[in-house]
Amino acid sequence: MNRMNRRWVLKNRPVGAITPDVLTLETVPLPELAEGQVLVRNIWLSLDPTNRIWMSDREQYLPPVELGAVMRGGTLGVVEESRDPNFTPGMLVSPGLSGWQDYEVAWGAMCRALPTLPGIHPTAFMSVLGVTGWTAYFGLLDIGQPKPNETVVVSAAAGAVGSIVGQIAKIKGARVIGIAGGPDKCRWLVDELGFDGAIDYRSEDVGAALDRLCPNGIDVNFENVGGPIMDAVMERMNDFSRMPLCGMISTYNAEGEVPGPRFFDRVLMRRIKVQGFIVLDYFPRMEEAVTALAGWLLEGKLKYKVHVEHGLENAPDALGRLFTGNHDGKLLVQIGPEPAG
Ligand SMILES: NC(=O)c1ccc[n+]([C@@H]2O[C@H](COP(=O)([O-])OP(=O)(O)OC[C@H]3O[C@@H](n4cnc5c(N)ncnc54)[C@H](OP(=O)(O)O)[C@@H]3O)[C@@H](O)[C@H]2O)c1
Structure with a gap:
C-alpha cells in the first residue's frame, strides 16, 4: 500500500483564538494493515467546541492532544480495505476519535458500523443521532429532568446540542426558551422548532427578556455558554431547579482562571442541583439515546441542520x-466524496 495520508498535526498550543501557527498540514504514507485492522477513508469530520479545549493543556477530561500528534476529532467514513472479518469494503463506519485526517488505520474492534435508516442521511449520525444528540438527550433527561409545564432555558440554543435539547424538552411537555445570537437563529427556534420564545443575546438585555418570557421563573437551565448569560439565567432559577452544566463556550478561548457563576449563593438559597457532565460517560447507554432520537426523528418530532464546510485543508478556519x-x-467538514449509491 503506498497511499498517502494528509493529516493536521498540533504544532503549538493556542493562546486565545486559534491562529494559523497552531496546526500544520502534513502528508505521510499510510502503514500496512495488521490483522484485525481496517482502512477507513474519512468522509465527514465533526468540529466541536471541545476541540479548542483538547488543543490546550488546561485541566480537562481527556489528556490534551500532544504537540506533534494528529488533531483529535470524531469522523465517519467508508471502509476501503479490511483485515477484520466483521467489516467489508464499502461499509460506513464510525472509527471513533480518528482525527483530522483523510484516512484512519483503525482496529475493527474500535469501529462502529452505521445502521441504515430509510430517508436518513449519514450526517444525522454526526449530529442529531450522534454525539451532540446524545449530549442533549442525557444531559436534559438524566440531569435536567423537565416536567410538563416547567420552564426550560437553553443557551447556544440554535446549535447542535441546544436545538435538540429544546425540542426534547417540548416533547416532554415543558415551556422552552432559547438564547441564541441573531434574529435568524431566534426565528428558526420559534417558527420551525416550536420553542415558546427566543432571546437574541446580541441585541437584547438577556435578564429583562428572561423576566418577560419566564414569569414563573426557571426550572431547568441547560447551560452551554457560561459567563454573563449563565449569570442572568441562574439569577432567575426556582427552588429545586436543575442545571445540567454541558459547556461554557464563552470561556474556551480565555487564558487564566475561568470565572465562576456570579450568583453562586443562589445554588444554596434556591437549592439548585448543578451537575457538570461529559457525554463520554454515557457511551454505554448510547443505544438508548439513538433509539429514542431516531424514533422522534422518524415521527417528524425532531428537526436538525448540518452546516458542511468542504475540504480537510479548511478545517482549522x-x-x-x-x-x-x-x-x-x-458543524462538519466534508473531507472526501460519499461512496456511490
Ligand atoms: N458536556 C459534553 O459532553 C458536551 C458535548 C458536546 C458539546 N458540549 C458543549 O455544548 C456547547 C454547544 O456545543 P455544540 O457542539 O452544540 O456547538 P454549537 O452550539 O453548534 O456551536 C457553538 C455555538 O455557541 C455559541 N457561542 C459561541 N461563543 C459564544 C459566546 N461567547 N457567547 C454566547 N454564545 C456563544 C454560538 O451560537 P450563537 O450564534 O447563538 O452565538 C455558536 O454557534 C458547548 O459549550 C460545548 O462545549 C458539551
Missing part, C-alpha cells in the same frame, strides 16, 4: 465558526 456563531447547525 471552519473551527473558528463555532466561536463566532457563523454556522447554521452541526
Whole structure:
C-alpha cells in the first residue's frame, strides 16, 4: 500500500483564538494493515467546541492532544480495505476519535458500523443521532429532568446540542426558551422548532427578556455558554431547579482562571442541583439515546441542520465558526466524496 495520508498535526498550543501557527498540514504514507485492522477513508469530520479545549493543556477530561500528534476529532467514513472479518469494503463506519485526517488505520474492534435508516442521511449520525444528540438527550433527561409545564432555558440554543435539547424538552411537555445570537437563529427556534420564545443575546438585555418570557421563573437551565448569560439565567432559577452544566463556550478561548457563576449563593438559597457532565460517560447507554432520537426523528418530532464546510485543508478556519456563531447547525467538514449509491 503506498497511499498517502494528509493529516493536521498540533504544532503549538493556542493562546486565545486559534491562529494559523497552531496546526500544520502534513502528508505521510499510510502503514500496512495488521490483522484485525481496517482502512477507513474519512468522509465527514465533526468540529466541536471541545476541540479548542483538547488543543490546550488546561485541566480537562481527556489528556490534551500532544504537540506533534494528529488533531483529535470524531469522523465517519467508508471502509476501503479490511483485515477484520466483521467489516467489508464499502461499509460506513464510525472509527471513533480518528482525527483530522483523510484516512484512519483503525482496529475493527474500535469501529462502529452505521445502521441504515430509510430517508436518513449519514450526517444525522454526526449530529442529531450522534454525539451532540446524545449530549442533549442525557444531559436534559438524566440531569435536567423537565416536567410538563416547567420552564426550560437553553443557551447556544440554535446549535447542535441546544436545538435538540429544546425540542426534547417540548416533547416532554415543558415551556422552552432559547438564547441564541441573531434574529435568524431566534426565528428558526420559534417558527420551525416550536420553542415558546427566543432571546437574541446580541441585541437584547438577556435578564429583562428572561423576566418577560419566564414569569414563573426557571426550572431547568441547560447551560452551554457560561459567563454573563449563565449569570442572568441562574439569577432567575426556582427552588429545586436543575442545571445540567454541558459547556461554557464563552470561556474556551480565555487564558487564566475561568470565572465562576456570579450568583453562586443562589445554588444554596434556591437549592439548585448543578451537575457538570461529559457525554463520554454515557457511551454505554448510547443505544438508548439513538433509539429514542431516531424514533422522534422518524415521527417528524425532531428537526436538525448540518452546516458542511468542504475540504480537510479548511478545517482549522471552519473551527473558528463555532466561536463566532457563523454556522447554521452541526458543524462538519466534508473531507472526501460519499461512496456511490
Ligand atoms: N458536556 C459534553 O459532553 C458536551 C458535548 C458536546 C458539546 N458540549 C458543549 O455544548 C456547547 C454547544 O456545543 P455544540 O457542539 O452544540 O456547538 P454549537 O452550539 O453548534 O456551536 C457553538 C455555538 O455557541 C455559541 N457561542 C459561541 N461563543 C459564544 C459566546 N461567547 N457567547 C454566547 N454564545 C456563544 C454560538 O451560537 P450563537 O450564534 O447563538 O452565538 C455558536 O454557534 C458547548 O459549550 C460545548 O462545549 C458539551
